[in-house]
Amino acid sequence: MSLQSSLPEGSATGQRRRTFLGFLLAGASGLVSAGLSVPLVRFATFPLRGPSEEASWSDVGKVEEFQSLGAPVARTIRVNQLDGWRRSTMENGVYVVPTGGGSLKVLSSVCPHLGCTVRWTAEKRRFICPCHGGTFDDAGSHIAGPPLRAMDELESKVENNMLKVRFQRFRQLIAEKKPIG
Amino acid sequence: MQETMRPASPTSRRLSRWMDWLDCRTGLRSLAHRALHEPIPGGPRWAYVFGSGLLYLFLSQAVTGVFLALYYVPSSDHAHTTVSYISKVVASGLFLRSIHAYGATAIVIVLFLHVTQTLLYGSYKRRRELIWLSGCFLLALMLGMAFTGYLLPWDKKAYFATAVGTNILSEVPFIGTPLQQILRGSAQMGTLTLSRFFVLHVFVLPGMLVAFIATHVYLFRKAGPAGTFRENPAESSLHAEMFYPRQLIMDMAASLLIVVALALVAHFYPIRLGPEANASDTAYIPRPEWYYLPIFEWLKKLSGNWSFAGGILLPSLLALVFAAIPFLDRGRERRPWRRPVVVTGFAFFVACYAGLGAMSAHEDASDAIVAAQLARQKQAEIDFMREPFEPEPSNLTPAAVKAPAVSADPLIARGAAIFAAGPCTDCHGDHAQGTDVAPRLIGVGNKFSADRLAFLLHHRTQKMIDGGMPPVNLDQAHTEALVAYLRSLK
Numbered sequence: 001m002s003l004q005s006s007l008p009e010g011s012a013t014g015q016r017r018r019t020f021l022g023f024l025l026a027g028a029s030g031l032v033s034a035g036l037s038v039p040l041v042r043f044a045t046f047p048l049r050g051p052s053e054e055a056s057w058s059d060v061g062k063v064e065e066f067q068s069l070g071a072p073v074a075r076t077i078r079v080n081q082l083d084g085w086r087r088s089t090m091e092n093g094v095y096v097v098p099t100g101g102g103s104l105k106v107l108s109s110v111c112p113h114l115g116c117t118v119r120w121t122a123e124k125r126r127f128i129c130p131c132h133g134g135t136f137d138d139a140g141s142h143i144a145g146p147p148l149r150a151m152d153e154l155e156s157k158v159e160n161n162m163l164k165v166r167f168q169r170f171r172q173l174i175a176e177k178k179p180i181g
Numbered sequence: 182m183q184e185t186m187r188p189a190s191p192t193s194r195r196l197s198r199w200m201d202w203l204d205c206r207t208g209l210r211s212l213a214h215r216a217l218h219e220p221i222p223g224g225p226r227w228a229y230v231f232g233s234g235l236l237y238l239f240l241s242q243a244v245t246g247v248f249l250a251l252y253y254v255p256s257s258d259h260a261h262t263t264v265s266y267i268s269k270v271v272a273s274g275l276f277l278r279s280i281h282a283y284g285a286t287a288i289v290i291v292l293f294l295h296v297t298q299t300l301l302y303g304s305y306k307r308r309r310e311l312i313w314l315s316g317c318f319l320l321a322l323m324l325g326m327a328f329t330g331y332l333l334p335w336d337k338k339a340y341f342a343t344a345v346g347t348n349i350l351s352e353v354p355f356i357g358t359p360l361q362q363i364l365r366g367s368a369q370m371g372t373l374t375l376s377r378f379f380v381l382h383v384f385v386l387p388g389m390l391v392a393f394i395a396t397h398v399y400l401f402r403k404a405g406p407a408g409t410f411r412e413n414p415a416e417s418s419l420h421a422e423m424f425y426p427r428q429l430i431m432d433m434a435a436s437l438l439i440v441v442a443l444a445l446v447a448h449f450y451p452i453r454l455g456p457e458a459n460a461s462d463t464a465y466i467p468r469p470e471w472y473y474l475p476i477f478e479w480l481k482k483l484s485g486n487w488s489f490a491g492g493i494l495l496p497s498l499l500a501l502v503f504a505a506i507p508f509l510d511r512g513r514e515r516r517p518w519r520r521p522v523v524v525t526g527f528a529f530f531v532a533c534y535a536g537l538g539a540m541s542a543h544e545d546a547s548d549a550i551v552a553a554q555l556a557r558q559k560q561a562e563i564d565f566m567r568e569p570f571e572p573e574p575s576n577l578t579p580a581a582v583k584a585p586a587v588s589a590d591p592l593i594a595r596g597a598a599i600f601a602a603g604p605c606t607d608c609h610g611d612h613a614q615g616t617d618v619a620p621r622l623i624g625v626g627n628k629f630s631a632d633r634l635a636f637l638l639h640h641r642t643q644k645m646i647d648g649g650m651p652p653v654n655l656d657q658a659h660t661e662a663l664v665a666y667l668r669s670l671k
Contacts, residue, residue: 018425022426025426025429028433029433039276039277040244040248043273043274043277046273049272080575084266085265085266085573086262087572087573
């Protein structure tokens with residue numbers, strides 16, 4: 001500090017002015033850059049903000065097939081969805097589960113723990129996840145292992161004798177069933 | 182010697198202490214000092230802002246380019262869809278694409294101003310020859326970026342302009358055709374061409390640009406700014422003023438002007454995307470970007486034997502002379518009016534170039550048929566931009582299977598047109614898939630060579646005659662096209 005105070009007055013003022021100018025320029029360019037980054041951020045985050053398409057209904061099979069079901073049965077469904085700039089058809093596994101009295105429900109095969117595919121083990125009458133041993137009973141309720149909730153039931157309906165399901169994914173590792181997106 | 186003034190407030194003191202910490206480890210202050218305290222002989226001028234402007238534009242192109250690559254796919258079956266998606270669906274997509282496309286034009290304009298200033302001021306003299314040479318490489322690289330980037334949207338304009346542009350290459354003696362095929366990745370334009378142009382545009386040329394920009398700036402700093410044309414190129418004679426603050430402010434103001442101008446143009450006149458590339462569109466009249474129009478016009482004027490001399494030899498000679506200017510104009514004199522050869526030579530070139538451009542525009546405007554077709558093409562672009570975005574159909578859904586797209590290879594496309602127009606489809610089916618009366622032709626290329634197929638078309642076997650195949654009456658060019666189409670069926 002003593003060094004600065006010993007400098008001639010004019011030089012110190014000049015220096016201060018230059019420092020101020022420096023801050024002014026840095027501030028101005030910062031402001032312009034911030035303005036320019038707005039479209040960039042909007043562009044890059046667009047897929048996260050865009051309205052997510054309503055999940056479409058997929059055919060599981062004719063109701064007759066499941067009429068005399070004694071145990072859960074696996075089915076592959078095709079899900080049409082918009083994947084960025086293209087329409088894509090994804091195949092997903094679901095379980096059709098009899099709930100008594102001829103009624104059915106459809107469970108997602110995605111484990112609510114970390115997303116592995118849960119398998120139906122007929123001899124034990126259990127759904128068992130091959131990754132971390134999450135175990136569910138024949139209605140999908142959680143019995144043992146790390147999952148925090150039951151297997152996720154999917155919205156389903158019967159239309160013209162066809163069992164239809166709306167495939168959705170849910171957040172993993174939490175106790176509530178919360179759809180993603 | 183500590184020369185910075187420590188501000189009094191606690192916040193700035195904290196900031197200053199943090200700066201000390203950083204400076205001690207990075208040497209940031211001395212770096213900033215060296216960057217900013219650059220003596221400019223004769224003081225700052227608006228004439229010196231173009232170099233910084235170009236650097237800013239390059240950064241802008243790099244940033245917008247990286248962002249566009251978030252959605253772009255360099256393949257002939259997805260490129261147009263993804264650019265259409267960027268333009269019509271993604272937030273700020275049309276704006277960023279416009280900034281990127283117009284940025285290329287802006288670079289060409291500012292490059293011209295930068296070169297003109299350097300030339301008029303004789304800033305390439307004495308110790309600065311290599312700055313000029315590295316600048317020449319940068320100029321070529323930038324023009325290469327403009328050329329390779331032009332194809333990427335894969336619309337008709339892009340496709341045909343590049344087809345013509347790469348055809349010029351085949352004029353180069355001895356290595357012309359291999360050179361053209363290496364660049365295209367095949368004899369014809371196709372998806373391999375697109376991949377190659379993408380790699381050049383995104384990896385190779387930008388890498389070289391960064392290297393040459395670094396060299397250019399390093400050499401510039403080594404020699405120091407040349408200053409006004411009254412300055413002696415060998416030893417400094419004029420009073421010098423530092424780069425900071427006045428020249429920096431001018432440079433920043435110029436860059437700001439560029440930003441604002443680009444943003445306004447991009448916002449109010451967004452760039453258009455035309456319908457997807459389709460080589461079978463025989464009516465299409467390709468026109469290059471305006472700054473390449475004079476070259477286009479020049480090539481149009483040449484014919485026969487002159488096309489090599491005028492199309493390859495003369496431009497190469499001009500480029501060589503241009504690059505050699507510092508070695509030809511070696512005197513100490515820098516004032517433009519005392520260097521009439523260089524200055525009038527350059528002015529003459531610019532006048533010719535502009536004249537050719539004007540001539541091209543005039544010819545297009547005065548030819549009613551061309552003008553009408555160009556207007557139709559423009560209208561097609563406007564209409565395409567108005568259409569809502571159509572997502573690419575899934576390849577898994579049988580119902581959505583696309584009809585086989587017309588090949589991008591012009592020869593095959595011509596063959597397809599002959600096939601579709603002739604009686605061929607009556608018996609062999611619309612897509613040569615075969616019917617009850619005539620066999621399927623898909624895969625026929627695996628069975629017969631092109632020569633054999635051409636022979637069979639004109640000299641039917643007994644089996645073909647018995648089957649009802651009529652005689653084919655086509656000249657050699659049409660036969661070649663039809664054979665190319667048949668062999669492409671897989």
